[in-house]
Amino acid sequence: MEGRRIGVYVCHCGLNIAGTVDVEEVAKYAATLPSVVVSRDYHYMCSDPGQALIKDDIKECGINRVVVASCSPRMHELTFRNACQDGGLNPYLLEHTNIREHCSWVHEDKAAATEKAKALVRAAVKRVYYHEPLEVKEAPVNPNVLVVGGGIAGMQAALDIANGEHQVYLVEREPSIGGHMIQLDRTFPTLDCSECILTPKMAEVGHHPFIELLAYSEVEEVSGSIGQFKVKVRKKARYIDESKCVGCGVCEEKCPWKVPSEFEMGLAMRKAIYIPFAQAIPNVVTIDKDLCVYIQSGGKKCGACIKFCEANAVTPETLLNQSDQIVELEVGSIIVATGYDQFDPSVVPQYGYKKYDNVLTGLEFERITCAAGPTGGKILLKDGTEPENVAIIHCVGSRDQNYHEYCSRVCCMYGLKYAYLIKELTGADVYEFYIDMRCFGEGFEEFYKRISEEGIKFIRGKVAKVTDVAITEEEKGKLIVVAEDTLLGSMVRVPVDMVILCAALESRSDADKVASLFGLNRRADGFFLARHVKLDPVATPTDGIFIAGCCEAPRDIPDTVAQAEAAAAKALSLISKGKITLEAAVATVDEAQCQGCGRCEEICTFHAPKVISKNGVMVSTINETLCKGCGACAVACPTGAISIRHFTQEEILAQVGALIEV
Amino acid sequence: MMALIPSKEVVDVVLEAGGEPLKLCYQCGLCTATCPWNLVRSFSIRGMVHQSQLGLVDFESEDIWLCATCNTCVKRCPRGVEIIDIMRALRKVIVEMGVAKVPDALRLSAKNVSVTGNPLAELQEKRADWAKDLDVKPFIEGTELLYFPCCYPAYEPKEKGIARATVGILNEARVDFGILGVKESCCGDLVRKSGNETIFRRLAESNIKAFTENGVKRILVSSPHCYNTFKNEYPDFGGNFEVIHSTQYLLELVKEHRIEFAKELNKRVVYSDPCYLGRHNDIYDEPREVLQSIPGLELVELPDFREEALCCGGGGGRIWMETKKGERFCDLRLEQAIELGAEVLAVACPICMCMFKDSQLTVDKGESIEVKDVTELVHEAI
Amino acid sequence: MAEFEPQIIAFCCNWCTYAAADLAGTSRVHYPPNVKIVRVMCSGMVNPIYVLKAFESGADGVLVAGCNLVDCYYLDGPVKCDAMFAILKKLVHILGLEDERLRREMISASEGVVFARVVEEMVEGLKKLGPAPFKVKKGAVV
């Protein structure tokens, strides 16, 4: 070990320190400590002349380790590190100890405070002895971005980045992009038609020179880390030639095989060869392999689509021989925007969903009011007549510890939207059963007021049940909604023709799979966890992976878009810097001591350690782009093979051992 | 205007009994809307919870005595409020602090339990009389199973059949069992739920003492009320015993072929879930499986069953109180059963049996249907 | 004889408790000088060896303090720290030290006052307990 030449600098901070601590005595004491070659006290160490003392001593006295005893390192550690660097010394050879906030400002007894300051300086000197120069490393950032999920969140983020002329890969699982928003009819609070505002965006995504759309695809594997992820995407076979299909839909017309349409929430049928909805992007057909009789019979039966396709996009070849493709991508950052699922209200048996024909969920009702939907936009009961009265039940599965404790944030508002549409289209009586009206966004309260003008009946009470068991003449043939009107303090039974359940928004049923694929963490409610709810809402514990939209929590479209833009900005800022600075004080493994047990791998929140085979021996290695230097692995490591740079055991033990004079 | 009871003490008792969850109620009214009372009259349990939150309880209101502790509201409450505990606390304040009048019927029954160890004011010495002519051993240390019949089957002539059938089956299956007879007292459930905490504690302590001193480990009960009390409440007082309800035990015996059915019972039967077996302890399947194992028996479900089952109205001390005609849940339930063309209304609870047998006398065609415990049906068929 | 002045070593995470101690300073909240702080990046970084070393080198009490469960800069350091601490408690017990000598706290950056109060409480408690048995053995006291 080269000879240690330590310089100690004790700051007066005017009278802030010197008023309570005898700084001169501390400096004198420091001079007596082993390896200390210079020890000074100065009025303001952080001032230019103060910093110059350090720089000069590095040059003139050849000091190679520095201790500054002054204010909190949280305030000026960087200042003094820079001073060291300017003087030609590695910035990590500084130890900054706090004798102001932790000493002079909190103690009154001058003698005791001086003794404490001496101890702190003594410990800092002992510790700095072991400091090693650290290299601040940088890594390049691949400017390509992967966006997962083609709902409004994913599309918006993709467009923002692509408009900056950076390559985006947009992976969407379904045959078309659009997400839930394309299923909506009109959107609160402005009531503009969802299709009208969304389809131009979808077309833009479809045509954008900087967006490669991988629809009907799913991410299979992610490796690497921030700046340099490697991703494998499975492009599922559509059993047609995408390059030839023009989306004319003749095949769809001719195909004889039907199942309930996912897009229409099962309220209409689709064929075995289908385009989920008219404005789908990409505008090509997809074949439902399980339903296609030609594929299932190995080419012996049907084949109607082959006969009618003029573009030659469907052939026996595509139907029988096409298989999934694996696409490999390299990207610098990833935005996950996989959205939400609608809660299945049949788990609340009392509401009669799936038992009574005219009990619907929100998304089903969206399809019913949509002009392009199964009823041509007419609000009709199953028997084809118009309802005379409709009940809208809020908080189904939300705000209820038996299902989801959280508020779904959009139901009150879309409930109001439905009230309006029902009034406009049918004039029926509308009852809103709510617990609290939550209309907090911009224009929301105004919307609430406007809808109230329509003469909606608001009943404050959580509905106990929906039943068809009538007890009076008027109830016969109706669905009866039973609740306590808590404002009247009495029970109500409201006979209606239609019931709309405002079902909760919940995390995707495969969220656990997606989480482990991208190294995301999930909250207790199932949604993905942000790095910090308030101050870092789109970042995740894994650097370079961001989240946006309803995969993080239920929210409306305006909030989703804002989040998507935030995630895009994060990705763009990475791209614009072009490189990342890595934390220098990270974990390292002493391979000679490492047993390859994998405890570090288990405990690390950031997936930094990996046990790999090196020359046939299992050892842990640290991915320095992932490591944050928290030190948990070093504590967990049973052999002491892992240490954290700048916080090594040697350093801390030396410091601890010197704090108390015995 | 509601009178503010100024005693902070009173408010504290209620708050304490309701615990943290009481504060969580967000007044959605789901409890009121699920409460069976609202089938027959208006009763805002939510209002009562709110009064409790504010400490502004109207103790004079007869509503305080309505709750039959059926657990329907508690199961559905979105905020996990222990509504029954709150009702129990309100009643306790009246009973033990005297802030209002206790209904006469309740006072009398509580007094009976306190003095004689049973609500029927029968003599303690006669507690084992139902078994006099039967082959029943007194429980001694080392006996495998204690049979605890509950006060009603022990004393009430209309219900003795339950205890006698149980004994018949146990003997048939050669089970090593015994009874404690005069050494045991009422489990205390009804007195506790109607606010008499002090009497309940005395009963619990004396039973725990009797069980422990005699080396009881496993207890077979006919009543879901005893079941719930022994299983879920006695542990708080140091009594930890394995408790098994007759329907659970019967299923065990059937499955292990320790009893075999010799006769067919060609009857249409409906089963009415007792609240303390179903909603309080989630036992829904065992009684149904036992009934279905009886040859020839056709099991039909009532309109509300399992989690949704309508209460008989007897819990929480209501069995002792007069309920106006037109407001009795058991009448509704019996009518439903008759409408379904059932020949037997099967119960698994002595309180239910008592309530339904009373209904038979007043409900139209009430005598056209039999009320039987599951145990009795099994006994008939073996 | 002068009153016994216990020595306390506090391991404080950089992001919360160290910052809380800074705040105690900037708000001039006074507390006894018996405590000396070792700055660690996360409470999950505190190795049991550090704590044992503190006792060995003469500490009468040790405080391990960091963020609240939800505030940790590294997300779940406090959970890891709690797990470590449970083991440490047993170790310390085996060594014959009283439970009160070892304290675990979660003190957020805004709780300067809480930090000062915890130190005060520890000093009080340790004064009653007297010097740590180690020191007595070493004959280092008086």
Ligand SMILES: Cc1cc2nc3c(=O)[nH]c(=O)nc-3n(C[C@H](O)[C@H](O)[C@H](O)COP(=O)(O)OP(=O)(O)OC[C@H]3O[C@@H](n4cnc5c(N)ncnc54)[C@H](O)[C@@H]3O)c2cc1C
């Ligand atoms: C009934 C109802 C009515 C509503 N009405 C309104 C309204 O009027 N106004 C309003 O502002 N908001 C409304 N909302 C809310 C609105 O739907 C959401 O804010 C919005 O859809 C969220 O968009 P998203 O992109 O985050 O999620 P999603 O719309 O769910 O999109 C996610 C996309 O990701 C894809 N995906 C999922 N998993 C994967 C995977 N593993 N790999 C690849 N792709 C994947 C999905 O297929 C989907 O295309 C309503 C919600 C409901 C339920």
Ligand code: SF4
């Ligand atoms: S120091 Fe923290 S982040 Fe780094 S490897 Fe260890 S546990 Fe993981």
Ligand code: SF4
């Ligand atoms: S159901 Fe629960 S939350 Fe709702 S009013 Fe009743 S006690 Fe309160």
Ligand code: FES
């Ligand atoms: S649950 Fe919050 S808006 Fe409905």
